[in-house]
Amino acid sequence: MGAQKSPARKPSYEELETWCRELQSKVTKGIVLQQELISIKDELDQELNRFRLIQEFGEVGMFRESIRDFATIATEYFIQAFEQPHCLLSEYRPEDDRLFVLSTFGFSGAEAPSSFEISPSHFRGREGFLLSQRPTLQQQLSGLCLEDALIAPLFAPDGAFLGVVACGQKLEDQRFYNPIDPKDRYAFTVMATKVGYLLHNFRVNEQLKKEIEERKKVEKMLESKAEDLLRSNAELEQFAYVVSHDLKAPLRNAMGFARLLKAKHQEGLPSQAQGFLNVIWQELNRFSTIIDDLLAYARLSSSQLSTEALPLVDLNQVVERVIARNSFTIEQRKASIHCQPLPTLPAHTAQMEQLFQNLILNAIKFTPNERTPEIHILVRPEGASYCFSIQDNGIGIDKESQNQIFGLFQRLHASNHYEGNGLGLSICKKIVEQHKGKIWAQSQGKGKGAVFSFILPGK
């Protein structure tokens, strides 16, 4: 026989009342618990959204047109991410030891000053903090009337202090805004770090842009100056040509009459007048040489030598012709000329003769009479070019003058010591440059001889 099931006892009213209360209590606890869970989920949602915004700011803030634009975007993102009514972004300028406000959000013009006297020493470490935790700083920022704020320093990647960002609320804002959650300072630090790096990048880019702009400006200025110089040179050279050409005709007449006077009447003249006539004749000759040289120089300047169409010139033959043409002077000074075998290269024959002649005669001229001129013509290949040197044992050139001597009418000595018009080396320089080369002089100093070198392109 199975056990008899006893009928269920009916609960008393008091028991039912108790169970009801317990149930009610469980239900209400359940409601509250559910609400707490929703709050936690909501907090997580907010945090996720915040990091999404920080990420987005990294992209949006990267290439802004101006610092104002960048700072405006940055403050707006801080407002959005941290849901505060006010934000201020400032930049530290070491030269002023002050923070300058780049952008504000939610402050009236009168509330936010343009700069603060807060030095980097106020910020220990990179972490953000609550303004309410730093009474000294709160005092210094009292003008902003912030009851509390998230504050974080901005640093460059190399650790340089760049500025400060503050995002917070005033007392009256607390009507609708919850007090700042201290946990928010972690995300705030992350965003401030991002802003710091972007600000640094912006400033570096700005500096680069500025440098490029300045360089472009300088280049433009140089180009313009070079154009001016070229134009002025061309005008001068044209002027020299016209002047020398026009002077040549009256000079020729003067020389003709001087020659006639000398030939027909010199013997009848008193000896003092004969002396005067000789001086006139010598000076006219000198004048004529100057004009010839000036003309030669002007012609060189006005003609554009096309190096591509130049004939090949054997420089050995050029030097031989120069020596033959000047054999009287060479023999008179008992000068010895030693010449290495020279190359054949594209050049203007007459100009090459002029170049070697000027340099060889200079070497003889600037060797004191008591010394026998020893001249060496040397050559060595330099890549596709050749470097020539005319080496002498003459009076030498002091270091300071070595660059001057190629200038027009540049003479280092009085004409009564060494005759000449100061055009020879200018002509040499012009010839070498016409051939796309370069010329320079070297000397160990006075009395130690000189070496005139020039480079000419090879075949």
Next chain:
Amino acid sequence: MLRFYSASNGVVNSEKAMYNCLELALAERGEAVYQQELLIVIHTTIGHDFTALLSAAHQRCPQATVVGCTCAGVIGIEGANENMRALGIMVAEAEKKGEFGIAYCDNIRGYNSYQKAREMAETLKAETPGVNMVHILASGIDIAADRALEGVADVFGNEIPVFGGTSSDNMRAISTYQFVNCQILERGAIMIGYADPSLKVEMGVHHGSVPVGRPLTVTRSRANQVFELDGQPAWSLLMEKLSLPENSPPGPCIPVAGLAELLPDEYHQTYDNQHILRVIVKVDEEDKSFYLPVDCSEGTRLWLTQRDENLIFSGLERMIQLLSERIEGQETVAVFHTDCAARGRAMFNKIVKDEIIEKMQSPLMKGRRLPWLGMYGFGEFTKLNGKNLFHNYTTSIYALVRRSTHVKE
């Protein structure tokens, strides 16, 4: 004929936010539309600079009538946004003058809700003949919404559909704001009358809460102020039941302190529930009484409520299905939407919230950009079973539909 355009955004700079919204909403209309007489309805969260918003709207659209209110969150085509600075707008472009009109008042309270609403309705009726639906945006703190509805009914009759909601702040229940052109009101109410005979409004409503435990009986009350429940100070008892401190402010309690009241039988089907929910947004610190948004006579039984996720989703589907059936074959030109502030982030996480909104928008939008302006407010007006009602904790959808000869019977 009215045409509607909407946009919403989370741009924090108020001026930029308004410009951006207008540009987005009116993108297809070209520059000339900005100079027309427009109606701009604004919903904004509490953090925006309202003066800047209104000034930007007027600057861009000098001929526009601008109305609006604050809310706990904005719902647009772009989704829901409950940040401190969220903005949504609906722009109505009238083909001819008189297709819409507005009336407004300041300082609307429980005791004067009938009078103020009646005066507004009279103004609206006088100035805008042919109003066939009324859109209310009112202060949500201590309005007696049922009395306000009576005021409207006494002017326009019971047939006129009334929709809209009460404004809110960010669930703190401290203050809410309403906007009329350049004015910012703190306890105001706005009525928009639409007088486009080609338009009608179809509504849907539901809530997903269930009453729990034994009811509490109102033992002392005056109009919408409840002094005692079960013979004890009303707020104190409620807080005790919810295990919350007696001095809790009402705002943070909104998500858990909803009260359910039995609905008359004839509304059960259309409301999809036997209970209608009431929210408490104002508490008297002195006597621990609280205010409901409708009159609450002595003897009324009120239940604590608990949300039921299954009911939320199934109710939502039923509501949209019913609404879709009613508007089938007709052109929906815009949707206004009021949702209880507690149904935003205070109750749902983002994923659930987005899912709820998607479930509402998708069947109505059918792949096109249907102008949509919604807000999380403190309460909702909806016409149910032929009667305009005010309720809380619901989702209420108001689809503006172009009348068609093929209306489904």
